[in-house]
Amino acid sequence: MEFKVFKGKSKLGETGIIILIFIIMWLLSLPIQVQATSVISVNNNKVIQEKFLGVNAVYHGFAYMPEEESKGMNDNYRKIEFNRVENMNLHIARTWYRPDFACGDDLMNNFDWNSVKMKAFYSWCQKMKDRNVDIAINPWWSSGTNADVWWGGQSYQWKVYLPRFSEWLSESINQLVNVRGFTNIKYVILLTEGSQGYLDTEKPSGFLSLWDWHRNIIKEVHIKLVEDNRRNLVKIVGPNNGNGGEHFEEAVLGCSNEIDILSGHNYDLHDYNAWYDEAKKMVDYAKIINKPMWFDEYGETDKNLRFSPLYGNYIAQAVAGFMNAGCATSMLWLLFDQGYPYPLDKISNKDSFYNGIHEWGTTYWLPESMEPRPSFYAFSMISKLMGGAGTKVYETTCSRDVYISASKQLDQNWSFLIVNGSNLEKDISVNLSIDINKRLYRYLYDPTLIRTNVESKIISHDKIFNKVLNNFTDTIPPKAVVIYSSINDSHKGLSVLNNINDTFKFVLSCIIVLSVILIAVVVSKIRPRS
Structure with a gap:
């Protein structure tokens, strides 16, 4: 045939x-890329941080300040801003708090606790209290001819001004906490970057370094609060040293009686490993005096990265590093773009200040745009799901470029933050040392698929893993940020497609x-x- x-x-x-x-x-x-599964693990019978305070941010109490209002801030924008804070379950907001709010251009003026700016600050504090957000006030005080005009540029008068500063801060705490009932003000950060070399020329004569000067301020404030029987109202956090906690050991040894929580920071580190190493170094110093440690600022100075979807992955790698190093919390600089009050209300510089608006946030200055930047969706998801006060953080083992951190909240909900640091899709296998017997919901931030919109809803879950005992597996997109949590979101938020690979497989099957x-x-x- x-x-x-x-x-x-x-x-x-x-x-x-x-x-x-x-x-x-x-x-x-x-x-055709054949790659091994990335095996990562959680030792969920070993706690590395007993008193985790959540993933937090620098968010200044400026919403009612006259300078912000003059640039377009109004009740409608404030409502949007406060709703975003509430929806992401922000736990602690670190804010600027300046003496001139109460005493104008000189610290020696009488304190006016009903001034325009104090009332503006009270209004913001109330909005935070209504949303269960604790506050860390940061009263920056340096010397010399810097922008703090209330200091007067008279560094030789420090013996007069230092007791006055301590008096102002002590009475501030009394007015804020005792008189007006803002019991959510729980922390005072002292001071700002006392280790930075560029400020050394502005220390008063007679001090060896700016840190030597700041150490005296911290001690003076502590003594005054004790004398006024207000020391128990707040915890002192410091020294807020930059450059990776420069002179951090001196701070540990020099202020062990005055500082309750050690803190330091850095910027522009490359990846998870760099953030972990930097944080672990400071955590280990804090352990010398048995104190917790905050990574009190972090971020990337390259605004092109900050404005891109990949910044969400950058933030997540940093957060995973901080958690695994044992930090009690971390604070992103900044949560939102904000308009600063005097004396920075008109400043423009290379640090992304434009006419007093600091463009470091995960959202734009609201009068400019109500759409958030892509990184908002990553940060808000992490803040919402990784827990707050009372959460425990557990030991983990990461793979070469897939990172994991794990937390269990007071209500026994588990959350696992997994970050794909590579440009490749990853098959992952997560091993747990003890059965959790939980249904897990997957929350996915995929930089290639994320789309911003004015509603700025928190990412919703897109997959469910039923009855997870001691292992679960998944495939995650390149540079993805994923949280597997036993928390079931009750809203219909932003939910990206399962992942780009599933779409590709479908198209290929059709072909x-x-x-x-x-x-x-x-x-x-x-x-x-x-």
């Missing part, structure tokens, strides 16, 4: 064969099916001749 094609050549047959050849060539040209149909059509044009 032989087969013969019809004499009249079928155009459909020829065209189909050509198309089929092109499809096969295209499929063969696709890169294969169409190819089979095409082959069948071609074959049907061929018939046997006896």
Whole structure:
């Protein structure tokens, strides 16, 4: 028996064969990447941080300040801003708090606790209290001819001004906490970057360094609070040293009686490992005096990265590093773009200040745009799901470029933050040392799929893993930030597609099916001749 094609050549047959050849060539040209599964683990019977305070941020109490209002802030924008804070379950807001709010351009002026700016600050504090957000006030005080005009630029008068500063801060705590009932003000950060070399020239004469000067301020404030029976109202956090906690050891040893929580920070570190190493160094110093440690600022000075979807991954790598190093909390600089009050209300510089608006946030200055930046969706998801006060953080083991941190909240909900640090899709296998017997919901931030909108809803879950005991597996997109949590969100928020790979597989399946149909059509044009 032989087969013969019809004499009249079928155009459909020829065209189909050509198309089929092109499809096969295209499929063969696709890169085939075979990679091992990334195995990561949680030792969920070993706690590394008993008193985790959540993933937090620097968010200044400026919303009612006249300078912000003069640039367009109003009740509508404030409502949006406060709703975002509430929806992400922010736990602690660190804010600027300046003496000139109460005493104008000189610290020696009488304190006016009903001034325009104090009332503006009270209004913001109340909004935070209504949303269960604790506050860390940061009264920056340095010397010399810097922008703090209330200091007067008279560094030789420090012996007069230092007791006055301590008096102002002590009475501030009394007015804020005792008189007006803002019991959510729980922390005072003293001071700002006492280790920075660029400020050394502005220390008063007689001090060896700016840190030497700041140490005296911290001690003086502590003594005054004790004398006024207000020391129990707040915890002192410090020294807020930059450059990776420069002179951190001196702070530990020099202020062990005055500082309750050690803190330091850095910027522009490359990845999870760099953030982990930096934080672990400071955590280990804090352990010398048995104190917790905050990573009180972090971020990336490259605004192109900050404005891009990849900044969400950058933030998540840093957070995972801080948690695994044992930090009690971390504070992103900044939560939102904000308009600063005097004396920075008109400043523009290379640090992303534009006419007093500091453009470091995960959202734009609201009068400019109500859409958030892409990183908002990553940070808000992490803040919402990784827990707050009373949460415990557990020991984990990461793979080469997939990082994991784990927390269990007071209500026994588990959350696992997993960050893909690579540009490749990853198959992951998560091993737990003890069964958790939980249903886990997957929350996915995929930089390639994220789309911003004015509603700025928190990312919703897109997958469910039923009855997880001691292992679960998944495939996550390149540079993805994923949280697997037993918390079931009750809202219909932003939910990206399962992942880009699933879409690709679907398209590929369609191509294969169409190819089979095409082959069948071609074959049907061929018939046997006896």
